[in-house]
Amino acid sequence: MTDLLFLVLSAVTLVSAVLVVVNRNAVxxxxxxxxxxxxxAGLFVLLDAYLLAFVLILVYAxxxxxxxxxxIMLLDTRxxxxxxxxxxxxxxxLLGGLLLFTGVLSLVLRFTPAPVGADPALAPVGASLxxxxxxxxxxxxxxxxxxxFLLLVAMLGVIVLSKRFQEPESxxxxxxxxx
Amino acid sequence: xxxxxxxxAADSNQWWALAPEVMLACAALALLVLELVxxxxxxxxxxxxxxxAQAIVLVGVFLNFDTNWLGxxxxxxxxxxxxxxxxARVFFVLSSLLVCFLATVCLPRTRMPRVEFYxxxxxxxAAMMLLAQSDHFVMFFVALETVTVGLYILVSYFRDNxxxxxxxxxxxxxxxxxxxxxxxxxxxxYGAVGRVEGANGAIHTGFEFGxxxxxxxxxxxxxxxxxxALLVLSGVAFKxxxxxxxxxxxxxxxxxxxxxxxxxxVSSKAxxxxxxxxxxxxxxxxxxxxxxxxxxLMAGATILFGNLSALTQRNAKxxxxxxxxxHAGYLLLGVIASFTVPWAGGAVWFYLFTYxxxxxxxxxxxxxxxxxxxxxxxxxxxxxxxRDRPFLAAVLAIGLGSLAGIxxxxxxxxxxxxxIAAFQAHLYTLLAVAIVGVVLSIxxxxxxxxxxxxxxxxxxxSTETATAxxxxxxxxxxxxxxxxxxxxTVVLGFFPGPLTSWLIxx
Numbered sequence: 185m186t187d188l189l190f191l192v193l194s195a196v197t198l199v200s201a202v203l204v205v206v207n208r209n210a211v212x213x214x215x216x217x218x219x220x221x222x223x224x225a226g227l228f229v230l231l232d233a234y235l236l237a238f239v240l241i242l243v244y245a246x247x248x249x250x251x252x253x254x255x256i257m258l259l260d261t262r263x264x265x266x267x268x269x270x271x272x273x274x275x276x277x278l279l280g281g282l283l284l285f286t287g288v289l290s291l292v293l294r295f296t297p298a299p300v301g302a303d304p305a306l307a308p309v310g311a312s313l314x315x316x317x318x319x320x321x322x323x324x325x326x327x328x329x330x331x332x333f334l335l336l337v338a339m340l341g342v343i344v345l346s347k348r349f350q351e352p353e354s355x356x357x358x359x360x361x362x363x
Numbered sequence: 364x365x366x367x368x369x370x371x372a373a374d375s376n377q378w379w380a381l382a383p384e385v386m387l388a389c390a391a392l393a394l395l396v397l398e399l400v401x402x403x404x405x406x407x408x409x410x411x412x413x414x415x416a417q418a419i420v421l422v423g424v425f426l427n428f429d430t431n432w433l434g435x436x437x438x439x440x441x442x443x444x445x446x447x448x449x450x451a452r453v454f455f456v457l458s459s460l461l462v463c464f465l466a467t468v469c470l471p472r473t474r475m476p477r478v479e480f481y482x483x484x485x486x487x488x489a490a491m492m493l494l495a496q497s498d499h500f501v502m503f504f505v506a507l508e509t510v511t512v513g514l515y516i517l518v519s520y521f522r523d524n525x526x527x528x529x530x531x532x533x534x535x536x537x538x539x540x541x542x543x544x545x546x547x548x549x550x551x552x553y554g555a556v557g558r559v560e561g562a563n564g565a566i567h568t569g570f571e572f573g574x575x576x577x578x579x580x581x582x583x584x585x586x587x588x589x590x591x592a593l594l595v596l597s598g599v600a601f602k603x604x605x606x607x608x609x610x611x612x613x614x615x616x617x618x619x620x621x622x623x624x625x626x627x628x629v630s631s632k633a634x635x636x637x638x639x640x641x642x643x644x645x646x647x648x649x650x651x652x653x654x655x656x657x658x659x660l661m662a663g664a665t666i667l668f669g670n671l672s673a674l675t676q677r678n679a680k681x682x683x684x685x686x687x688x689x690h691a692g693y694l695l696l697g698v699i700a701s702f703t704v705p706w707a708g709g710a711v712w713f714y715l716f717t718y719x720x721x722x723x724x725x726x727x728x729x730x731x732x733x734x735x736x737x738x739x740x741x742x743x744x745x746x747x748x749x750r751d752r753p754f755l756a757a758v759l760a761i762g763l764g765s766l767a768g769i770x771x772x773x774x775x776x777x778x779x780x781x782x783i784a785a786f787q788a789h790l791y792t793l794l795a796v797a798i799v800g801v802v803l804s805i806x807x808x809x810x811x812x813x814x815x816x817x818x819x820x821x822x823x824x825s826t827e828t829a830t831a832x833x834x835x836x837x838x839x840x841x842x843x844x845x846x847x848x849x850x851x852t853v854v855l856g857f858f859p860g861p862l863t864s865w866l867i868x869x
Contacts, residue, residue, distance in 0.1 A: 323439045325376055327505040330490065333388060334509040337486050340395075341516030344479045 190230055197223030210256045218249045235313050377437040380444060383420050383452055384489040390416035391485035398478040406478070410467050413481040414460060417488075421456045424449065436498055440571055443498035450712050450866060451495030451637045454719065458630045459488040461723040464844055465622035468730040468835070473521055473620075480520060484626065487513035491630060495637035498645070500549045500570040503638075507545070510634060511538050517623045518615060530618025537601065537611040545598025551591030572645045579649040592647050593657065599642070603635035603691045604684075606664035613672075616684030617740075621733060624680055625726035628687050633715045635691075639698050640708050651702050658699045663793055666692030666800040673807050679729060679740045682807060683722070686766065689800055690718060696797055697781045700788035707784035709867030710777075716862060717765060717777035717855060724762035724848040728755045731835045745815040752834060754842065756815045761849045765856075767808040768801055773855035780863070 200219040207213040221244050228237035320328055378385060390413065397409050436443040462484055470477050490509035497503040515538060519531020549570075556569025556578040567574040579588055601608040616624050647654055669689030676682040694714060700707035732744055732755070749756035765774035778801065785794050837845065855862065 322370075322376075324441075324501065326381075326438045326441055326493075327502055330493065330502075330505045330509055333391075333486050333490070334505070334512055337483055337509065337513050337516065340479050340482065341512070344476055345516065345519060345522055349474055349476050 186230060190227070193223045193226040193230070196220075197227065211253065214249055214252045214256060217252070218245050221245050221249070235316055238313075375437055375439045377432070380432045380435075380437045381442070381493070383424050383456070384492050386416070386420050386423070387456075387485050387489040387492075390420075391482045391489070394478050394482050394485070409478050410463065410470075410481055413485060414463050414467075417456055417460045417463065417485070421453065421460065424452050424456065438502075440573075441499045441502040442493070442496050443572075444496060447637070447640065447708065447712070448492075448496035451633075452492050454633055454712070454715060455488050455491045455495070455630055458633070458719055458723070459484050459626070461719075461727075461844070461848075462622050462626045462630070464841070465625055465723075465726060465730050468727075468841060469621050469733075473523070475521060475523075480517070480622075483513045483516055487517070487626075488630065491634045491637075494634055495641065497641070498572050500553070500572070500575075504546065504549060507638075508542065510631070511542060514538070514623075514627065514631060517626065518619045520623060521620045524618070526618040527620065528618075530615045533611050534615045534619075537615075541598045541601030541608070544594050544601075548591040548594025548596075548598065551587050551594065553591075555585055555587040555591060572641075576646045576648065579647065583649050583652070589650060589653055592650055592654070595642065596639075596647075596654070596657075599635055599639050600661065603632050603639070603694075604665075604688050605661050605691050605695060606668055606688075607661075609665070609668065609688050612684045612688055613681045616687070617678060617680045621680070621726060621730050624683065625723060628683060628726070629719050629722050632687065632691060633719070636694055636698070636711060636715060640701065640711060643698060643701060644708065648702070655699060655702060658695060659790070659793055662692050662695035662699060663796045664692075665689065665695060666796055670800045670803040670807075674803065676807065677742050679742055679744070679811070682742075682811065683725065686804060686807065687722075689804060690766075692800065693778065693781055693797055696785045696790065696793055699790060699793070700781075700784040703788045704784050706867045707781075707788065709863075710780045710784045712866045713859070713863060714777035714781050716866075717773040717852070720848050720852045720855065721762045721765035721772075721774055724758050724845060724852065725766070727841070727845045727848065728759040728762070731755055731837055731841070742811055742814040745811065748815040748834075752836075755834075755837070755845075758845045758849045759815055760812050761852055763808045763812055765852045767805045769805075771853065771856050773852045773859070776856055776859050780867075 197220050200216040200223065203216040204213045204220060207216060221240060225237040225240045225245075228234075228240065393416075394409055394413055397412060398406065401409070432444040433449075434443075434445065463481060466477075466480055466484070470480060487510050490506045490513070494503065494506040494510060497506055515531065515535050518534045519527055521527045522531075552575055553569040556575055559567040559574055559578070561567050569575045569578065575588075579585075579592075582588065597608065600606075601611075604612045616627065619627060643654070666689050669685055669687070669692055673682055673685035673689065676685055694711055697707050697711035697714065701711070729740065731752075732748070733740055745756075745759070748759070761772065765772040768775045768778045782794060782797065785797070
């Protein structure tokens, strides 16, 4: 059953990933990306990494892909406005594919399966929500706080860099205050 | 993990140990609250609050210096308090204090919100202080990203100027690339180390500096770990602007607002070197045989590239950027020496302090010599500066002289101590390259001094553009700050004793 699920999910992930690249319609490509992410999340579930699967769906499928869709709608791209690949791009992707193939081949040839169930006591930290949360609020409390500041600064930065600054109003109020 | 272990981890979260960082962060939040609470007419007092808060933090760090927590690790091994960490705290607060002073000069000229600038500077400074004390790759990366995200915003702050936007975009792309490279290196190290079971059932991973160092000690020829270490160092090299990763420097330095350029030149570079010293000393020390040749090549190329490209530069901010690359090269010399000579790390910090004083003096003069568009800052702007504003010209000459390493000034001693460390580490070839670099640097620094002190001949029709160069008269506060920087540069050149005994401990 698990093997069958693994095969189905892998096929879904790979096929939709290929369709993301070759699709001429940007909206369809984004939807296939979503499907590919769902397949990956399913693979994580098979590995007992429920939290990771959940976060993947929540963050990528929920937030990132919908952001993509918004941007595609705003940009209003036409399907025929696609340029042919450059020779350099083709050569680079061939080289990248070759390297990846070599890597996978060497992994397959030298693979020695790890002893299964050697350490059942050591549950991975990211597996369950409870263990993850306990870690976040004890061991990694300081980085969590720092990340909070990071997000605050990023949000302020977006506001500062995009919002129109109302100088004239403040200047008139300033002059009113000093007068 | 059992509940007892979690309780122990929670008990090691000693927030008092991080009082300076917490105070800076609270001050940053207070700035935002003040902007909401105060009436608009009082808003010009908010920068003064930022400066006062940093001054209090600086005094606080000095007062309980090396008394508590020194040599201990808190937050479950995320933070290790060390002498260098304290030095870094003093350095970063001093630097951001001066950046805020530059901002009080430059920001009112533009139509941009002000409070957010000081807020971001304070948060970035606190993150740099954490970065210099981190002992764990998770803490390290989170602090580094906070620094980088804050700097993305600061670099593109004057968004009305197209050059600033270009600089912001370039910094964003290059910074994201360098973060990705560094993260990839960290992950490779983590994967290579795997899980290590320690005493009393605690599990250690490659994220901890100590565990990674122990693994590298045992397996110095593990390919994955060495590749990870090299990738991490490449990410750091982006931050300090060392040779193959320096392409972003001139454009970003030119386009960024002047206070931010100073922040990049001093704090960001020093953060890079603090990290480099931390990694070289705590994690990558066993990889000496691989890292010394790589870093040596990098240092030599950095010195030559920085000096040669600065030779023909006429834009003042690009000149500071390119010469900053060469300073990164000299500092790398000290980092390489610290593999074999233990006190070389202190020499790096001494050089950074002299660099801080001189660079901030030069940027202070630059802030008073520009108008609204501070990206087009040619050396011709300084024509007749010595006649119009003799004080600014004198400060400029002292700052540039110290950067060039002219004998009675502090910069000379910084270079001398660094070169002695390199000599003791037997880095003779690199020393020769560095000395050639110093000689080259005198040419372009004195070109700038010449532009300020000696009238250049120009055809009669172009004199109007020269006299139209905008110059602001420094306020009393500004005069005092610039004078303090210049006097400190001179005095440190004659009496380096207190600072060297603190940094190097001789």
